[in-house]
Amino acid sequence: MLGGRGAALGLAMLLLAGCASKTRTPAPVEDRSNNARAPAAVVADPVRPLPGAENAGKPGYYTVQRGDTLIRISLEHGQNWRDVVRWNSLDNPNVIEVGQVLRVQPPASETVATRPVTQPVVAATAVPPASAASSALPPASAASAPRSTASTVAAAPAPVAAQPALTPDDDIPWGWPAPGNNSVVGGFDEVKNKGLDIAGKAGDPVLAAADGRVVYAGAGLRGYGNLIILKHNNTYLTAYAHNQTLLVKEDQSVRKGQKIAEMGSSDADRVKLHFEIRRLGKPVDPAKYLAAR
Numbered sequence: 230m231l232g233g234r235g236a237a238l239g240l241a242m243l244l245l246a247g248c249a250s251k252t253r254t255p256a257p258v259e260d261r262s263n264n265a266r267a268p269a270a271v272v273a274d275p276v277r278p279l280p281g282a283e284n285a286g287k288p289g290y291y292t293v294q295r296g297d298t299l300i301r302i303s304l305e306h307g308q309n310w311r312d313v314v315r316w317n318s319l320d321n322p323n324v325i326e327v328g329q330v331l332r333v334q335p336p337a338s339e340t341v342a343t344r345p346v347t348q349p350v351v352a353a354t355a356v357p358p359a360s361a362a363s364s365a366l367p368p369a370s371a372a373s374a375p376r377s378t379a380s381t382v383a384a385a386p387a388p389v390a391a392q393p394a395l396t397p398d399d400d401i402p403w404g405w406p407a408p409g410n411n412s413v414v415g416g417f418d419e420v421k422n423k424g425l426d427i428a429g430k431a432g433d434p435v436l437a438a439a440d441g442r443v444v445y446a447g448a449g450l451r452g453y454g455n456l457i458i459l460k461h462n463n464t465y466l467t468a469y470a471h472n473q474t475l476l477v478k479e480d481q482s483v484r485k486g487q488k489i490a491e492m493g494s495s496d497a498d499r500v501k502l503h504f505e506i507r508r509l510g511k512p513v514d515p516a517k518y519l520a521a522r
Contacts, residue, residue, distance in 0.1 A: 281317065281330030289334035293325050300450045304458060306333040307466055307510030309444040311479075398464035403518045404485050406438045406469060406504045407492070414501065416516070423512035424468065424505030431473055431500050435490035437483045438467050438504070438519075446475050453503070454495025459483065466510075470503035471495050 284290040291302060299322050303310035314322045316332040325331070407427045415426030441459035444466070448455050453470035457477065460466050473493025483489055494500045506515045 279326055279329045281332070282328070284330045284332070289332060291331050291333045293327055293329045293331065295327050297325065297327075298449060298451075299323075299325060300445060300447075302331065302333065303445075304450070304466065304468065304507065305510050307464070307507055308333060309460055311444070396464065398462040401439050401461060401465060401518075402485070403438050403506075403515075403520075404436065405519055405522070406436050406467070407502050408434065408436075409522060411502070413516075415503075417512075417514040419512065424503055425515050427502045427504060429492045429500060429502060431491075431493055433492040433500075433502075434488045435469050435472060435492055435502055437485055437487045437489050438506070439465075439485045441467070441483055443477050443479050443481045443483065443489075446477055446479050448495065452496060454497060455490070455493065457489055459489075464509055466505075466507045468503075468505040468507070470505075471497040471501055 281290065285292055291306065293302070299310050299313060299319075303313050306313075310322065312335070313319075313331060313333060316336065319325070407429060411427050411429045411433060413425055414428045415422050417423070417425060435457075437459060439459075439461050441461040443457060444460045445456065445458040450456055453468070455470075455472040455475055457469045457472065457475060458466055459469075469490055471493055472490035473495060474491040475489075476491070477483060477489045492500055492502050497503070504515055506513050506518055
């Protein structure tokens, strides 16, 4: 009996030893762990700095946000998108990255060349006329002295509340971008509607509101459909959206009243022209610039 039990016990121990030796085979585990560590080295590499990161937060620069396109960025800053491409040496204008920093104002060399009169105009209007005049006059009579003092006191707060100084660029004889029989169906709102919506029939003419140059003609800006953007000077752009047909090309010069498109409903719920005037990239109410109908 003992012999049989001893033999059985010995057999069991041999079987357990065999199983244990199989479970301790290390090679597959070591191979897999080495492979798993390889990507960690890639993640640990320094993050590639995005183009222009050193200019983040500086005046005249813009940090790209999710959903941005170069056309929208250019429109929001009152620039020709081709100029933005050139200023930033972009190889592909269709590829911009979130966090990338773009120059959206011209370099100093171009500013001096294209806006020679802006700075003197601002400087000249910065001093209240009444105050400047009183300082230039010779000693006044007793009767005129109080009048000069009152004018100076009244004019003192003016620079604080004054609107941006007008420049020669503001002297534009604007015209309506659609014939007189087309009614306005949507007014200006800085948040909800950055221009005027003008009703019409498909194919109605869309007219240039002033002399200018085409800086964009296409459908690359979501919400605008077939869009034309005109640049009139260094201060003003106009935009004409939802057209069914575009009749001008980029870099083409146009005259006030020239037919540049046909009204349509591209990217809109009805046939209409959406018209914007932008001053230094900021939407302004076109109704304040256009003659009353």
